Amino acid sequence: MISSLKQAAWRVFLLVLCCCQLPGIARSTAFQQAIVVKGTVTSESGETLPGVTVAVKGTTIGTTTNETGQYSLSLPNQNVVLVFSSVGYEKEDVAPGARTTINVTLKADMKALNEVVVVGYGTQQRKDLTGSVGSVKGKELENLPVRGPLEAIQGRVAGVQIVQNSGSPGAAPNVRIRGVTSLNAGNDPLYIVDGVPITGDISVVNPNDIASMEVLKDASATAIYGARGANGIIIVTTKRGKSGKTSFNLNAYTGIMDVRRQIPMLDAYQERDYILNANANAGTAEVRLGLDTLFRNGVAVYNTNWQDEIYRQGAVSNYELSLRGGNDKTTYAASLGYFNQKGVVISSGFDTYRGRFSIDHRASDRFKTGANILLSTAKRDRVPEGDDNNAVITNAMRMLPFSPVFNKDGSYTFVDQIQRPNPVGLANLTSWFTVNNRLVGNIYGDYDIWKGLSLRSTLNIDYSGTRDERFTPSTIQGGAARPATASYGDVFTWVNENTLNYTRSFGKHSVTGLLGYSVQESKIFNLSASGNQGATDNITTLNAAATPTGASSSKSSWSLVSYYARLNYSFNDKYLLAATLRRDGSSRFGADKRYGLFPSVSAGWRISEESFMRNLTFINDLKLRASIGVVGNQSISDFGAQGLYSTGSNYVGKAGIALSAIPNPNLSWESTTQSDIGIDLSIFNNRVQITADAYLKRTNDLLLSVNLPTTTGFTSALQNVGDTQNKGLEFSISSQNIKGAGDGFTWTSGFNISFNRNKILTLSNNNADIIQTSADATFFSTSPIGIGRVGQPIGIFYGYVYTGRVYATSEEAKVANMRDGSPTGAFYVAGDMIYKDLNGDGVINDNDRAVIGDANPKFIAGLTNTFSFKNFDLSIFLQSSYGNDIFNQTRQSSNRSFVYNAATTEVLRSWRKEGDITDVPRGAPSTIGRNGFVSNRWIEDGSYLRVKTATLGYTVPATLLKRIKVDNARVYVSGQNLFTFTNYSGLDPEANFRTGQPLLQGIDLGTYPQVRSITFGLNLGF
Incomplete structure (x- = not known):
């Protein structure tokens, strides 16, 4: 091993030496005629x-x-x-x-048409597909400074919306395929990693290990997964071994990161004027801060920029060594990698070790076996975010500039009287980390029964163990009792799948068939505990807590048994037909509705193969396809259909058990019927390839809470009531714009754009609105409100409509108070916001609330341009979202008129005296009236265009590498999130604070921003 490393190091040294001698290297040729x-x-x-x-x-x-x-x-x-x-x-x-x-x-170059695409339980050539399948090759995902594959495919597949909800190191993105379908059940897709079905995070996969990623979008493609196919399927295939000389590859990159921008906040002098003006208008003297002591001779004693204090330059590094090799009998592949990211917010970070090994062995002419295993261990150093009372960014945006970071004795300081937690202290002193260990693997056997007929059996496992620990010391706000929490949970899932595959061609006919049976079981265990009153800040574990405050554990499980079949038929390579049927039985549903059927059928017509197309020589391939099918969604609690019991003290104060949920034997899965029509077109000698799809998804039997008569002893029960709809258009185009000979100039492009329209069709309780309020800490702001309403999309905001003007005079405010029934002036004073009286009753109240924004984009798009010339290559990837609204709760928290919150420079336009005409309300030293109400004032356009990735690389000529026995070498520099063009005033337009609540999408409350990075990398193969 040491000898091999020495040889590798020697080769790298010689490579560098040769590169330095490039100007002096020449090659002579003998003269010939x-x-x-x-x-x-x-x-x-x-x-x-x-x-x-x-x-x-x-x-x-x-x-x-x-x-x-x-x-x-x-x-x-x-x-x-x-x-x-x-x-x-x-x-x-x-x-x-x-x-x-x-x-x-x-x-003619037919590579694109003959490209093999991974589908459920098999593969197909792209020209034979009758379903809607998007594909990304591993080459596009290599060397990106991201922790997992989902971040890497953002913007690269039509119909797939990926939002990096938080830029916090290790945070998982939010993925939606063709829109949101469910209000209570999950909306996440099912992931298949090397044949293993996975739910949740798939960062166990190193992006550099990926051979391809396929996104199955329509029912024809997803129905083979039945009750788990409603939200789409993402299949990840890692690189396998290959016969021949063992090849080693070393990939490494390192780089720096920073925040794109800071929010312009008032400095100490502007804050003083804002506070004094507010107190003067209220007829009070400013005593809360004692501003006189914070300025000496008119100069601020402290003028702290809290954003400068919490942000730092981040860093990212990745190192990976992989090998692939084998012979005619056995092939293998292995990799080992380390990824580390130091976050741009102090004390945040993420590092992970990932390993992978696969082996395939042909034991005989008929029998082949193999195994695949992925391992990872990851640690995420976290800082509180969002609505957490100790959220670092949220508190930094509320912290006044008059206070220093440290007291003279070195301790962290707090603003006098206000006593807000110091965000720097929160980040540096709070101990909070999450550790996850993951194992995903399988073993398989393939047996060829006779020509064209084979049997495949696999045993898959997925294990995830997560430990989370948090400790707040006494030296920061809220830490007097030294609260500590610890939790541990693990999930173990095993799946046995058995498939019989048949392939035969006779004359103009071609048939492939699949029969399958699978059984799956998942077991979940959770343990948590909390305590406080520890004796010291030096021991962060629960054993130091003198007072236990809570402890609980739970076990759960669910299982699935499935039978499935698929038939593909092709006539003359021109007419294509596919049919799929799956029967799933799930333990999660009622005894009378445990099994469900999920069928699909699709057809394709390769029009370009018809005789009447022969004169249209510029068309190489033209295929019309259509599909319809039904898929399900079983993502609810494990025992939601059963009568549930809860524990606690009974009516005499003793331990007892009581029925807490009524059983529903008819509870079943949500079902989604999806129809799709698409066109695949290849023209100009396959130089341009176009795919277009139109789809309609209708989800029935939503799992919603229905009100019950009080005589039942329960207020509500989960039932299958309600319908939603998604419809949309998708376009993808790839083109070879210029293709030079040899190492001449080459330019290729790829573009995709998707339009999705979402709507609620029916709801429970006679189509009554579902109003959902974000459960935020009360001192941040008035919480944003989402609403589920028939005829409206999922993800709209609900609140008052601001006219864009304030009451300019006290007399005008007095008239408003008389109108609203408050002649004492409790409602409005001069400088308060004016809301629209939507129902015309002369009073502003809850009845005047309306839909004020929509978090759904009108379209999402991605554009890639790749250039190469001689040994240089340049790739630029743009990603965009247009038409989505964001509720800027961070701005609401700062600018809701309460002057003892730090404010943005927006309040420089605030009302200050009688007669002022402005759109920004007054400052207030205490009561803020209705200026903080949920309204369209806080709704902003979240559209953006982002230069997501730009990479410039240089490949060292092979003639030079031969001398040092290196097969290939490439150096590159890459930028991530280099430029973002947006009108959004927040830190990052890609914000989605409440990812798991469909009615509360698009909220930005102290969201950790996306980072801008520059990385330098090296790829070596030998």
């Missing part, structure tokens, strides 16, 4: 091809064919190789020898 060759280049259909590049391999000598496909080229000697190349055609290498006339026929 020059010759002239000429000829004509045609296509397989006999057409002459103009513009074909004819080049001498390894030189700059070359020409192009004229308008009649003819060329003439002078060669230095007979021993060269001619390379014929053109966009949309396969390259052709020809050794001329003594010939002076060389005619060449180029074959």
Whole structure:
């Protein structure tokens, strides 16, 4: 092992040495007699091809064919190789020898059509697909400074919305495929990693280990997974071994990170004026802070920028060593990687070790077996976010600038009288971390029964163990009692799948079939405890707590048994038909509704194969496809259909058990019927490929709470009531814009755009509105409100409509008070916000609330441009979201008129005296009236266009690498989130604070922003 490492190090040294000597390296060739060759280049259909590049391999000598496909080229000697190349055609290498006339026929490049795509329980060629499947190859995901594969595919697949809810290191993104379908059940897709079904985070997979990722979107593609297919499927396939010499690859990058921007806040002088003006208008003197003591001779004693204090320059590093090899019998692949990120908020960070090993062995001509295992251990150093009382960013945006970070004795200080927690102290002194250990693996066996018929059996396991510990010391606000919590949970899932596969072609007919049976069980265990009154801040574990405040444990489980079948039929490679049927039985549902059927059917017509298309030579492939099917959603609590019991003290104060939920034997899964029609088009010698889809998804039998008569002893019960709908359009296009010969200039592009419209069709309780309030800490702001309403999308905001003007005078406010029945002035004073009286009754109350915003984007899009010339390559990826609203609760917390909250520079426009005309209300030293109400004042346009990734690379010439026995070497520099174009005033337009609540999407409350990074990397292969 040490010897191998020494050899590798020596090769790297020689590589660097050779690179330094590049100017002095030259190669000589023997002089030979020059010759002239000429000829004509045609296509397989006999057409002459103009513009074909004819080049001498390894030189700059070359020409192009004229308008009649003819060329003439002078060669230095007979021993060269001619390379014929053109966009949309396969390259052709020809050794001329003594010939002076060389005619060449180029074959159309059909790689895209013959590309193998992974689908449920198998693969298909892209030209044979009848369902809607998006695909991303592993090459596109390599060397991105992200922790997992989901972040890597953001913006790269039409119809897939991925929102990085928090930029906190280790935070998982939110994924939605073709919209939100459910209000109570889950909306996350099902993940399949090397055949293992997974729910939740899939960062156990290193993006550099991925061979491909497929997104199954329509019912034809997802129905094979039945009760788990309603939210789409994402299949991750990792790289396998290959026969031949063992290849080693070293990938490494390191870089720096920072925040894109800071929120412009008032400085100490502006805050003083704002506070004094508010007190003067209220007829009070400012005594709360004692401002006179905070300024000396007009100069602020402290003028702290709290954003400067909590943010720092972050860093990211990744190191990975992988190998692949094998022979005709056995192939293997392995990798070991380490990823580390130091967050841009102090004390936050994430590091993970990931390993992978796979082996495939052909024991005989009929039997093949293999195994795959992925392991990871990750630690996430966390800082409180969002509505947590000790949230670092949220409190930094409320902290006045008059206080220093530290007292003279070195302790953390707090604002006088207000006593808010110091955000720097919160970050540095609070101990909070989460550790996760993950194991995903399987073992399989394939047996060829006879030609075309095979049996495959797999045993899959997925284990996740998570430990979370948090301790608040006495030295910071809220830590006097030294509260400590600890929790541990593990989930173990096993799945046995058995499939019988049949493939046969006879004449113009081709048939593939699948029969399968699987059984799955998942077991969950959780343990948590809390305590306080520890003797010292030096011991952060619960054993130091003198007073236990809570302890609990729980066990749960669920299981699934499934039977499934699929049939694919092709006639003359022109007419395609596919049918799928799955029967699932789930322990989560009622005894009378435990089993469900999930069918789908799809068809495809390759129009380009028809005789009437032969004259349209610019069309290489044109396929029309359509599908319809039903899939399910079983993501509810494990025992939701059963009568549940809760524990506690009974009516005499003793331990007791009581019925807490009424049983529902008819409770079943939500079912989604989806229809899809799509077109796949390849034109100009496969130079341009276009995919378009239109879909309609209707989800029935929503799992909603229904009111019950009080005579039942219960207030509500979970039932299948309600319907939602998603409909949309998706477009993808990839093109080879310029394709130079050899190492000439090449330019390729990929673009996708998706439009989705969501709507609630029916609800429980006679279509009554579902109003949901964000359960935020009360001192931050008035909590934003989401509403579920028939005819409206899922994810809309509900509140008052602000006119954009305040009461300019006391007389105007007095009239408003008389109108609202408060002549004493308790409601409004001069400078307060004016809301619209929507129902015209002359009073502003709850009846005047309305839909004030929509968190759903009108469209999402992604654009990739890749350029290469000689040994250089450049890739630029843009990602965009348009038309989505954000409830800026961070801004609401700062600018809701309470002057003892730090405010943004927006309040420089606030009302200050009688007669002022403005859109920003007065400052108030205590009561803020209705200026903090949930209204459209806090709704902002969250649209953005982001330069997500830009990478410039250089590949060292192979002629130099041969001398040091290195197969390939590439160096690169990459930028992530380099530029963001948006009108959103917050830290980051990609904010979604409450990810698990569909009615409360698009809320930004102290959200950890996305980082901007620059990384430098090296790839070596030997």
